[in-house]
Amino acid sequence: MGRHQPVAKTYRRPAKVDWMRNPHRIRYMARELTSVFLIAYALVLLVGLWRLSQGEAAFDAWRAALASPLSILCHLAILAAAVYHTISWFEVMPKTMPDSNIPPAKITRGGWAVAAAASLLVLVVAVGGA
Amino acid sequence: MPGPIRVEPLDHFPIVHDLVIDQTDFLNKLEGVKPWLMPKTERSLAEGPYRQTPAQMDKYHAYSQCINCLLCYAACPQYGLKPDFTGPAALALMHRYNADSRDIGWEGRSELANADAGVWGCTFVGVCSEVCPQAVDPAHAINQNKANSAMDFFGVRKLLAPREGAK
Numbered sequence: 001m002g003r004h005q006p007v008a009k010t011y012r013r014p015a016k017v018d019w020m021r022n023p024h025r026i027r028y029m030a031r032e033l034t035s036v037f038l039i040a041y042a043l044v045l046l047v048g049l050w051r052l053s054q055g056e057a058a059f060d061a062w063r064a065a066l067a068s069p070l071s072i073l074c075h076l077a078i079l080a081a082a083v084y085h086t087i088s089w090f091e092v093m094p095k096t097m098p099d100s101n102i103p104p105a106k107i108t109r110g111g112w113a114v115a116a117a118a119s120l121l122v123l124v125v126a127v128g129g130a
Numbered sequence: 131m132p133g134p135i136r137v138e139p140l141d142h143f144p145i146v147h148d149l150v151i152d153q154t155d156f157l158n159k160l161e162g163v164k165p166w167l168m169p170k171t172e173r174s175l176a177e178g179p180y181r182q183t184p185a186q187m188d189k190y191h192a193y194s195q196c197i198n199c200l201l202c203y204a205a206c207p208q209y210g211l212k213p214d215f216t217g218p219a220a221l222a223l224m225h226r227y228n229a230d231s232r233d234i235g236w237e238g239r240s241e242l243a244n245a246d247a248g249v250w251g252c253t254f255v256g257v258c259s260e261v262c263p264q265a266v267d268p269a270h271a272i273n274q275n276k277a278n279s280a281m282d283f284f285g286v287r288k289l290l291a292p293r294e295g296a297k
Contacts, residue, residue, distance in 0.1 A: 002158025010144030010152050017207045025207065028255045092256060095270040098277070099189060099229070 031088040037081035040074075086115045141204040142213075156200060159216050163224035168238045186231040193226035193271055195264040202258035202268055208251055215251035216242065218258035218268035225271035236278055236287065244282060249275045 019029050044066075051062040065071060090111030094104035143151035173180060202218035209215050216224075224243065228235050236243070243249050252272045259269040281287045 002154075002161055004154045004157045004161075006154040007144070007146050007152040010146055012144050013141075015210065017210045019207065022257070024257045024260055025255065028257070032253075092254065095256065095259070095267070096254075096273045096276070098274050099270075 027088065031085065031092075034081040034085040034088075037078045038085060041078045041082070087112065090115070140200050142206070142210045143200070143203070151200075153200060155213065156198070156203060156217070156220070159220040160198070160223065163216065163220050163227075163242055164239055165220075165223045165227060167227065167230065167232055168234045169232055170234050180232045182231055189231070190226045190229040193222050193229065193266055196223060196226075196266050197264055199263065201261045201263065205257045205261040207255055207257075208253055212247075212251060214247040216245075216247050218252075218272065219266075221249060221252070221275070222266050222268040222271040225275055228275075236282070240279075240282055243275055244279050249273075249279050252276075 019025050048059070048062050051058040066075075090108050093111055094107040097107060137149070139145045139149045140151050143153065143155070146152050167180075169180065196219050198219060200219070203209050206215075206218055209217050221243075224239050227233050228239060249272050252269075254269065254273055256269040259267045262268065278287065
């Protein structure tokens with residue numbers, strides 16, 4: 001494509017992208033990695049739905065499995081990843097929005113506030129329902 | 131004590147010799163985004179220049195400040211992994227013309243933006259905007275056009291188009 005012709009003889013360094021080269025790339029990879037934890041949690045909830053369809057005994061067994069120490073440890077890791085994902089995602093969110101006069105920091109803080117409020121609501125409903 | 135400084139040719143480009151790289155790929159991509167004004171209505175010389183308000187100019191001014199230094203291409207890991215990717219500077223320049231009130235806008239360059247090598251080649255690492263010495267913010271230019279591209283895919287842009295034209 002294009003009218004410019006490449007230089008005939010060039011050297012290409014062995015292509016290798018170094019994801020650890022600078023702090024920015026590390027933060028990006030950390031943000032991407034946390035989404036794996038979020039998928040894992042979505043799968044846990046889907047399994048719960050599937051067990052519910054199998055009847056009360058199956059659902060109770062699923063709930064008992066969730067109470068095991070290993071499961072609680074996993075959930076704590078998922079919680080930490082979800083918090084990091086939420087914080088870091090809203091930090092970059094202003095760049096996904098159309099140009100506007102709203103200061104980027106305001107968009108970020110707004111996102112954090114909505115996420116915190118939604119989490120609080122879920123917590124209140126969950127504690128109230130328990 | 132400051133750390134050592136490493137001097138090397140720009141990453142991701144073929145090296146000609148020493149620090150000299152071959153920027154052919156970039157030049158072709160830059161031309162590929164049609165970086166010229168495609169006027170909504172042709173004006174004759176007698177009618178004078180196209181006029182624009184300061185507010186209309188603000189919409190694209192920051193994106194027009196690129197000096198083609200290629201730091202964003204050297205910083206972008208996606209360009210390193212996928213040389214087809216149109217890349218930060220060229221896509222920022224595409225947005226510069228799309229956002230210009232005198233230009234026909236998105237429709238003139240949508241095919242390139244919607245392509246795999248267009249805005250969707252970006253995974254939003256965002257490091258292009260960090261290294262840009264001109265504060266062009268290519269990551270912002272690219273990522274707001276993912277919304278445009280998605281709306282285009284679902285046909286929403288066509289619904290909005292008559293209203294945009296009436297402005």
